Amino acid sequence: MSRLPQPTSRSGSRSPLKSPTSPSPTPRAAPTTSSTLTPGKPRIRTQSVAPTPSPRHATPLRSQPSLKSLRPTPARSPTKSPARRTQPLPPEEEVPPVPSKPQLSIREQIALRRAEAKKLAEKSSTPAASGEFVGLEDASPETFNQPPAVDVDLGRWSIKETIERARNSGAINLASRDLPCLPSALFEIHLGIKPEPLKSVPVEPPITTSTSSDVRKKASQNAPSWYEAQDLEILKAWSNEIVELQPEIFMFGSLKIVDLHNNKLTSLPASFADLTALTTVDLSHNQLTSLPGNFWALPNLTNLNLSHNVLTALPFSAPFVAEGSNPLGRTRDPRGEWFSQTITRATEPLPRLTVLEVSHNRISAAAIDHALEGPGLPALLIKLDLSENPLGKSDSLFRALGRLQRLKEIHMQRANIGDDSFPVSVFSSSDGSFFPALKILDLEETYVTRPAMEAVFTPNRASSESLWANVW
Numbered sequence: 001m002s003r004l005p006q007p008t009s010r011s012g013s014r015s016p017l018k019s020p021t022s023p024s025p026t027p028r029a030a031p032t033t034s035s036t037l038t039p040g041k042p043r044i045r046t047q048s049v050a051p052t053p054s055p056r057h058a059t060p061l062r063s064q065p066s067l068k069s070l071r072p073t074p075a076r077s078p079t080k081s082p083a084r085r086t087q088p089l090p091p092e093e094e095v096p097p098v099p100s101k102p103q104l105s106i107r108e109q110i111a112l113r114r115a116e117a118k119k120l121a122e123k124s125s126t127p128a129a130s131g132e133f134v135g136l137e138d139a140s141p142e143t144f145n146q147p148p149a150v151d152v153d154l155g156r157w158s159i160k161e162t163i164e165r166a167r168n169s170g171a172i173n174l175a176s177r178d179l180p181c182l183p184s185a186l187f188e189i190h191l192g193i194k195p196e197p198l199k200s201v202p203v204e205p206p207i208t209t210s211t212s213s214d215v216r217k218k219a220s221q222n223a224p225s226w227y228e229a230q231d232l233e234i235l236k237a238w239s240n241e242i243v244e245l246q247p248e249i250f251m252f253g254s255l256k257i258v259d260l261h262n263n264k265l266t267s268l269p270a271s272f273a274d275l276t277a278l279t280t281v282d283l284s285h286n287q288l289t290s291l292p293g294n295f296w297a298l299p300n301l302t303n304l305n306l307s308h309n310v311l312t313a314l315p316f317s318a319p320f321v322a323e324g325s326n327p328l329g330r331t332r333d334p335r336g337e338w339f340s341q342t343i344t345r346a347t348e349p350l351p352r353l354t355v356l357e358v359s360h361n362r363i364s365a366a367a368i369d370h371a372l373e374g375p376g377l378p379a380l381l382i383k384l385d386l387s388e389n390p391l392g393k394s395d396s397l398f399r400a401l402g403r404l405q406r407l408k409e410i411h412m413q414r415a416n417i418g419d420d421s422f423p424v425s426v427f428s429s430s431d432g433s434f435f436p437a438l439k440i441l442d443l444e445e446t447y448v449t450r451p452a453m454e455a456v457f458t459p460n461r462a463s464s465e466s467l468w469a470n471v472w
Contacts (some may be wrong), residue, residue, distance in 0.1 A: 159207040163189050170230035170254075179240040183207050187248055190232055195246040238262050238282070250274040261285050261305070268292055276300065276343055284308050284357070293318045299346040307359040307385070313367035314358065316349035317375035353378040359387035359411070365421075366392070370400035382406050387413040387442075394421040402434045409440040418447035422456045 104112065157165065159177060163186050166172035172186070181201045187193050197204070231254035242263040250271035257280045265286040273294035280303045288309040297319040349369070356378070363386070370376050381404055391397075394417055401407060443453075 159183060160185055166190070166232060167229040170232055171234035172232065172236065174237040174240070176239045177237075179237065179242060180205070181242055181244055182237060182246060182249070184246075187246070187251075190229070191248075191251050193248065193251070195248040198244045198246065200244045233257065235259070245269055245272065247271045253277065256280070258282070268295070270294070273298065274343060276345060279303070281305070294345065296349050297345040297347075298350060299344065300352055301350055302352050303355045304350070304353060305355075305357045306361070307357045309361055311358065311361040311363055314363060314369060315367075316369040316377060317371065318369075319345070320348070320375045348379070349375050350378040352380060354380055354382045354406075356381060356383070357385040359385045359389065359413075361389055363389045364392050365394035365397040368397060370397050372400060372403070376400060377404065379404065380406055383409040383411075385409075385411040386415055387411050388415065390416045391421075392416060395423055398422070406437055407435065408437050409442075410438065411440070411442045412446060413442055413444040415443075415446055417443070419449055419452040422448065422452045424455050 156162075159174065159179075162172060162174065163183065167190065174183070181198055181204065184195055184204055185207055187195050232252050233254050234257045235252070235255055236257075236259040238259050239262045242260065242265060245260075245265070245268060247269040248271075249269065253275065254277055255275050256277050258275070258278060259280075259282045261282045262285040265283065265288055267288065268283075268291060270292045273292045276299055278298055279300050281301060282303075282305045284305045285308040288306070288311060290311065290313075291306075293315070296316050368377075377400055384401070384407065389412075391412070398421060401410065
């Protein structure tokens with residue numbers, strides 16, 4: 001039996017034959033062990049040699065017996081060797097976003113402005129405001145030797161600026177300023193005169209002005225020339241501490257509306273009745289005890305409010321029947337001949353008055369001029385309010401009111417009045433023209449009873465159909 005020739009290598013040496021027990025070179029899948037790595041995961045080196053992933057029909061590196069004797073290696077945490085450990089890349093430096101300033105509401109802005117003004121006022125009380133400084137902050141040119149800051153009243157102009165701006169519009173509103181009298185600057189700026197000091201206010205407090213130069217410059221630029229200024233027609237100074245008016249007020253001859261309610265007036269100057277252009281006057285919530293005699297001869301007055309005072313009478317006929325009265329002459333003042341020129345007054349009591357409110361006073365029915373012959377009640381009255389007054393017996397007053405052709409409303413709530421003011425014998429003789437236009441007769445919380453009212457108004461069916469009587 002001949003031997004087969006042995007394969008030789010390139011170097012000429014013979015290579016040993018493979019063992020008959022070696023597996024055939026047929027492809028076989030690698031056994032599944034715990035150390036086998038799955039595709040897609042990073043490779044991890046361990047101390048035991050694990051078979052590397054191979055194709056489906058790749059030849060294993062070891063024979064079958066050696067694979068069986070190989071024990072499964074327990075899975076370890078995927079830690080890398082210190083030599084192969086990779087440091088993570090440092091994160092890119094990120095610039096933190098700048099936070100946006102929150103939007104402040106109107107109230108917060110006003111509060112901030114007031115806090116800044118208060119802070120400046122406190123700083124002005126330090127030695128720096130008086131010419132001395134303690135630290136370097138007080139030595140700053142912005143704070144050293146500066147005048148004290150004024151807390152500006154946000155929302156309205158100062159008194160002087162309000163007076164100056166009224167030259168453009170002809171209307172001025174000085175309400176809620178704690179004024180003891182009308183400012184003298186009102187007469188100086190609008191009329192060019194300086195009124196004499198009042199006895200009740202010998203020293204007038206200074207009026208406030210704005211500290212802003214821009215505001216003063218703008219106000220001076222907008223100020224009209226002397227020939228372009230408007231005459232003052234509306235004067236409102238309610239809710240102040242006014243106790244007296246200057247007699248020079250008559251020089252505002254174009255005044256049409258005067259609102260001085262909620263003050264402390266006890267009387268009016270006699271020259272107030274020379275404002276013959278007045279159409280609306282509100283003197284309610286004062287302490288008036290009487291009015292000038294010629295006041296009842298104002299020719300154009302249509303609305304008059306005298307409620308919440310201490311008046312005791314309504315002498316409508318005083319300018320026409322009083323001895324020595326001169327309804328066509330100006331009022332004379334003992335301090336000089338200011339009022340010598342004649343003016344035009346009415347020849348009857350308040351000929352255009354339509355609304356008269358005199359509630360919450362001390363007026364009795366006998367103290368109201370209501371004579372049937374001669375000057376009496378204003379002829380064009382539409383609304384009369386006598387509530388909260390000690391009227392007493394008012395039969396003659398009701399007879400005079402019943403003759404007014406345009407009277408629609410009579411208010412007498414909580415007035416001291418009873419059934420004796422409505423005797424049937426007085427009203428039964430009327431010729432049918434008794435209260436021809438009356439719509440409302442309010443006798444709430446009085447002593448008048450419904451039977452007395454029915455006995456009076458039932459015969460006058462023409463007028464009682466449209467009458468609403470409120471009797472409690």
